[in-house]
Amino acid sequence: MTRPPGYARLFQPTLDRHEVQQVDEVISAEWLGMGPKLKEFEQTWEKRLNASALALNSCSAALHLAMDALELPRGSKVLVPSLTFAATALAPLHCDLEVVLVDSDPVTLTIDLADLEAKYDENCVAVMVVHYAGHPAPMEEIAPWAESRGLAVIEDCAHTIGSLYLGRPLGTWGDYGCFSFEEKKIMTTGDGGLLVARDAKSLAGPRLKRWLGIDRDSWRQAARYLDPDSPDSHWFYEVPVRGFKYNMNDLAAAVGLGQLAHLDEMLGLRSERLSEYVKWAKEIGVETLVPYDPSQYAYQMFGVRVDDRPKVMRELKMRGIATGSHYTPLSRQPILSDQRGTCPYVEREADRLLTLPFHARMTRSDVDFVMKGLMEAITA
Numbered sequence: 001m002t003r004p005p006g007y008a009r010l011f012q013p014t015l016d017r018h019e020v021q022q023v024d025e026v027i028s029a030e031w032l033g034m035g036p037k038l039k040e041f042e043q044t045w046e047k048r049l050n051a052s053a054l055a056l057n058s059c060s061a062a063l064h065l066a067m068d069a070l071e072l073p074r075g076s077k078v079l080v081p082s083l084t085f086a087a088t089a090l091a092p093l094h095c096d097l098e099v100v101l102v103d104s105d106p107v108t109l110t111i112d113l114a115d116l117e118a119k120y121d122e123n124c125v126a127v128m129v130v131h132y133a134g135h136p137a138p139m140e141e142i143a144p145w146a147e148s149r150g151l152a153v154i155e156d157c158a159h160t161i162g163s164l165y166l167g168r169p170l171g172t173w174g175d176y177g178c179f180s181f182e183e184k185k186i187m188t189t190g191d192g193g194l195l196v197a198r199d200a201k202s203l204a205g206p207r208l209k210r211w212l213g214i215d216r217d218s219w220r221q222a223a224r225y226l227d228p229d230s231p232d233s234h235w236f237y238e239v240p241v242r243g244f245k246y247n248m249n250d251l252a253a254a255v256g257l258g259q260l261a262h263l264d265e266m267l268g269l270r271s272e273r274l275s276e277y278v279k280w281a282k283e284i285g286v287e288t289l290v291p292y293d294p295s296q297y298a299y300q301m302f303g304v305r306v307d308d309r310p311k312v313m314r315e316l317k318m319r320g321i322a323t324g325s326h327y328t329p330l331s332r333q334p335i336l337s338d339q340r341g342t343c344p345y346v347e348r349e350a351d352r353l354l355t356l357p358f359h360a361r362m363t364r365s366d367v368d369f370v371m372k373g374l375m376e377a378i379t380a
């Protein structure tokens with residue numbers, strides 16, 4: 001199959017011989033469940049982030065397990081940015097917590113500090129921070145603010161991967177960090193996620209709950225079926241807590257290890273394309289989604305802000321250029337309809353946000369094609 005031009009898809013994974021080789025090993029071993037690849041994948045991330053890590057089947061699972069592990073009193077409030085994917089808000093909702101939506105900073109589109117303070121009251125117990133598009137939220141301000149009010153902090157890192165912010169990896173500033181390896185993210189395992197914490201103790205609960213609450217490791221257990229030195233109770237396990245089916249498996253971890261082998265190369269290509277995009281935007285006088293800094297941070301999305309977005313989208317579609325909208329603010333969604341109008345800036349600005357094709361497979365001429373198309377679309 002011929003690959004479509006890089007401007008025909010918004011997001012696209014980059015898979016090559018590295019993933020094929022890793023998956024081949026798993027298939028040869030005929031062990032696809034939780035096993036050695038999963039362990040290796042976690043250990044690689046632990047080194048890279050200088051933190052403890054737990055591999056899961058999605059970032060949504062990571063967000064839920066993080067929220068669950070904090071054991072917050074039912075009915076208390078969690079501060080969540082309105083401009084994010086539904087998964088960020090579903091985690092507290094699944095834990096019987098109340099979501100309070102917070103507006104976006106006009107420049108970075110991450111959670112707005114003034115509105116955070118305004119929405120805070122004594123029933124608040126946690127804040128969720130999204131590094132929107134991959135641009136870091138000001139953690140050096142949010143972390144001490146949250147600490148002084150006794151709030152837990154969960155970082156939703158679905159749009160970034162392993163970037164350092166002020167010398168510390170994103171995802172390790174708060175109590176928990178949650179990463180996504182879904183197909184459209186910076187790196188993928190098909191579906192997958194990672195839960196990160198600075199100390200291993202914080203992951204003990206989530207570790208038990210990621211596999212239904214079973215206090216055994218199936219890979220080690222299988223090795224004992226025929227081991228004459230293992231006790232007769234080799235089959236025995238207990239379920240001390242109500243867990244979930246949230247584990248990553250070795251097949252997905254193998255794809256992840258393959259991705260890790262060329263992640264830095266992919267990040268380099270993304271930075272090059274992003275620099276070209278930013279230069280173009282400046283030249284044609286179009287506002288970018290966020291103040292991109294491609295030499296410093298890993299970004300999942302490139303986008304611009306335009307007036308008359310429906311027209312621009314239509315014109316780009318006619319030129320074969322994919323577009324998207326990230327996101328409809330949660331304050332406009334039916335599940336949080338009681339909060340309509342509570343985040344006025346982003347509810348207005350969201351209609352100007354336009355996501356454009358961006359992935360490591362794009363070439364310089366793809367970027368040129370998209371931006372020439374954008375120029376024509378705006379003036380059409």
Ligand SMILES: *Cc1c(COP(=O)(O)O)cnc(C)c1O
Binds near residue numbers: 061130156
């Ligand atoms: C993609 C995404 C998620 C969910 O990731 P999954 O791995 O698909 O569960 C959560 N938050 C944000 C901001 C996302 O973009």
